[in-house]
Amino acid sequence: MTKKQAKLLWVDLEMTGLIPGEDKIMEVAAIATDWDFKELSRMEAIQKVDQRVIDSRMVGEFWDKYDYVKEVLVKQNALGLSTEEVQELILKFIDENFEKDELVILAGNSIHQDRKFIDIEWPAVSDRLHYRMLDVSSFKVLFAGKYGKKFAKPENHRALDDIKGSIEELKYYLKKVKI
DSSP: OOOOOOOEEEEEEEESSSOBTTBOEEEEEEEEEOTTOOEEEEEEEEBOOOHHHHHHHSOSHHHHHTHHHHHHHHHHHTTOBOHHHHHHHHHHHHHHHSOTTSOEEEEETTHHHHHHHHHHHOHHHHHTEEEEEEEHHHHHHHHHHHHOOOOOOOOOOOHHHHHHHHHHHHHHHHHTOOO
16 A cells, blocks of 8 residues: 655635634635645635624624625635535545544644634544644744745635645745755
8 A cells, every 4th residue: 555645734714704613614725745845635615604604703804905805705605515514525635645543734824723713613623633733924933033034925815825825935935944
């Protein structure tokens, strides 16, 4: 049997807001990569959110600024799957790409925030994840603060685009490291 090559599970979530338990996941994308950040596989899913949550939580300055993103997320919501169905899709994706006996390392920008939502909404996915995470925002803070280096990442606020941007951002920072 061939050993699976995936080592990192890059995830990005689009939510109704940033408060786990009150806000809900609307969109998820995942990319499985090796340690060279070569994409091995990807998945996307739309998770249906109750209209009352959308109406009460998708308000304020952020959503006013990114009204075009809100419009797309709300429109696609009608096509969304249940929380349980999305969790099953993610578990299937993990099983297809990662060794069953290894806990999966989650990667992304400010991934600790996404992890809070995963813990609440997809506990079976959370059980497959390692406690360690690869958070690109740590590199962002270090390189900006210590070296004045910044990566100009577009703010699309769409799950798959944001993951691709996070991978490119980490590659940018790692090119600055001399070993």
